[in-house]
Amino acid sequence: MYKLTKVINFRDGTSADQQQALIGKLRAASQSGAQVKCFLLEPVSTDGMTVNGGHYIWHLQFDDRKSMQEWYRGVEGELSNPVVGQVESAGYEGGPDGKSRGEIRHPDLSRGVYRTLLLRIDDKATPEQVAAFEADMRAMPVYIDAIANWQFTPVTNSSGTRKWTHVWEQDYADIQGLMGPYVMHPHHWAQVDRWYQPDSPDQIVDGFLCHTYCDFTAGSVLKRSAA
């Protein structure tokens, strides 16, 4: 399983009709691609709480990286469309494999909120720091029950504003789960955030990150990657 996540920004000044025409093309390319095992193409929440969250999340899954590359050669021209502004992109191995990469804890979740975080670890971080950071991230679901399904993965193929190093994906039953129990859990703000915050001597995560989320109503892509 290989995953590709793109956070798409529309260029300023483009019309809603132009934007929806583009989304229609991306949806058609996703549906018609024999290599695409499943996909999600949804508008990003407009609640104003995303950070560099873009306008659409486009997430696709393939058997492997080679299949993704074959498919992508046929559709990458669509992202040169003048409607498209900045695109943040990350490719990475997919599918939960137990607690080392991800878990499906609520397989029956058919609708909810899909959240993804693209982040970059500073080049100066030591392997020991990176390992400790990754361990903290993987421990979050141990403490935070609101995380319904999750995957935390190193990135193998990146483009955009940063050379992304990790993707942190989660499902929540609703937005309350994300903005309440997840954000407000002490493991989040008193343990994990030390890797992110400029006041912290442990900071290794670049201050520019993409924190974005959208509703899903036709099943979890995290669950489908486990099938």
Add this chain to the structure above:
Amino acid sequence: MSERGPIYIVDQITPSPGQGEAYLKGYMERYAGPAKERGMTLEHSWVAPPMWLKDQSNTLFFVWSVPAPEAVWHMNIGARANPSVMEWWNDAEKITESRQRYIMSDPSKFEAIGKADTRLF
């Protein structure tokens, strides 16, 4: 004060040998002032041992409080929005041997803090 607070933020800093007094001066002038504007209250500033060492390192402790967990977020968001915060830490790095920050609370608050069902925004 919220039943979920206060939350304490403790900086433990070992400046380079002989730099304790200079570090304290910089911290108070360049970090502590703006930090108060981010909702942080400086409860204690302690130096060990209680004298300035010349060829050895003092250890500095700064104990801050914020009234509740959401104030930790506001503290952090404020730090990201203010470039002078990173400028201070980058400059201070030159006279720092080591630095730790701990975020903590009285254990009697764990249950209230752990409910974590309040939306931040």
